[in-house]
Amino acid sequence: MAVASFVLGLVGLLVFNVVLGPLALVLATLALWRGTTRRGRAFLGLALGAADLIVLVSLATSDHTVSWSFGS
Template identity: 60%
Template sequence: MRLTAPPRERTGRRDTEGMAVASFVLGLVGLVVLNLVLGPVAIALALTALRRGTPRRFRAVLGLVLGVADLVVLAALLAVHGGTAWTAFG
């Protein structure tokens, strides 16, 4: 009698699609808030999805570009304002 389920075949394709979409979304959100956290996470997810051969390659590349843009925005804020706060009246 077998007590465990038979092992499933894992292709990883669905995982890479999710990583590509998540990197895009996190990179996009990171342009507005939490640049320091969301930028590197978006970059890591995008690179992982691309290495694993995601079918959503364009989204992964966009996530990579947006993750890098997050860090550029952070660097610009640090250079101009000396901090990361977005202020309307400075």
Template identity: 55%
Template sequence: MAVTSFVTGLLGLLIANLVFGPCAIALGAVALARGTVRRFRARLGMVLGAAGLVLYVVLSVADGTPSWHL
């Protein structure tokens, strides 16, 4: 779960922020609750998921629409 959290966190930075961001946060939290050996990767997945959500909000506000594009 920690590795999946990390991968979905990375994907959340690039595509589908509203889908992959919360998934990364939830998977990281579950992995930590279960006592994973890969604690750093679980935390990093949670941070990347949160960063993806923040990026979505910032770019949506800057663009003035609920979606964003570069």
């Protein structure tokens, strides 16, 4: 679960952060609660999940939408 939260948080920075961010947060919290041996990955998943939500909120407030693209 710790590795899955890390991967989902990382992918969530680029695409589909509405779902992948909270999912990374939940998986990281569950992994830490169950006492995983990969605590570093779980904390990274927690941080990346939070970063996904921060990116989502900042883009939603600047564009008034929940989608974004690299082009203009």
